[in-house]
Amino acid sequence: MQGFDRRKFLKTVGISAVTAGLATIVGSLKSVSADEVDWFQNVNRVKDPLNKTPKEKGHAPVVQWPINIKNGEPFNLDIQIGESLHPMTSNHYIQWIEAYLGTDLVSRIEFSPLCPQAKVTIPVAVKESATLRILTRCNLHGIWETVKTVSV
Numbered sequence: 001m002q003g004f005d006r007r008k009f010l011k012t013v014g015i016s017a018v019t020a021g022l023a024t025i026v027g028s029l030k031s032v033s034a035d036e037v038d039w040f041q042n043v044n045r046v047k048d049p050l051n052k053t054p055k056e057k058g059h060a061p062v063v064q065w066p067i068n069i070k071n072g073e074p075f076n077l078d079i080q081i082g083e084s085l086h087p088m089t090s091n092h093y094i095q096w097i098e099a100y101l102g103t104d105l106v107s108r109i110e111f112s113p114l115c116p117q118a119k120v121t122i123p124v125a126v127k128e129s130a131t132l133r134i135l136t137r138c139n140l141h142g143i144w145e146t147v148k149t150v151s152v
């Protein structure tokens with residue numbers, strides 16, 4: 001009969017404890033962040049404009065510009081996040097807004113939770129009709145995009 005190997009026993013118990021600890025940590029991370037992982041896996045968009053979900057209503061950028069835009073003349077692009085403004089609290093807020101004409105970045109605005117409103121006005125000029133892309137990021141609900149065509 002072999003004697004008790006104290007060193008081997010402690011090594012086995014230690015590895016088991018570490019493994020169990022990691023499994024617990026990984027398990028808790030999965031359960032805590034399961035919702036967030038879904039939001040952060042893709043760029044989110046309104047799927048059905050006539051039947052928006054509450055998350056879509058609260059996060060999709062809403063953009064407005066003047067009716068008459070002249071070739072090459074600056075105009076104001078008004079952007080707000082959500083149909084009813086997205087909250088700006090220390091736990092849940094809009095981190096940034098980006099505006100693109102086609103693939104060209106026009107402007108990027110960073111926000112902290114101290115900014116009271118998730119809205120901004122950006123001067124823009126276009127020389128021909130262009131695809132306007134507005135991207136924004138909520139710290140809890142990921143990146144959201146709205147795409148519109150600006151006609152001159």
Ligand SMILES: [Fe+2]
Nearest residue numbers: 092138140141
């Ligand atoms: Fe959000």
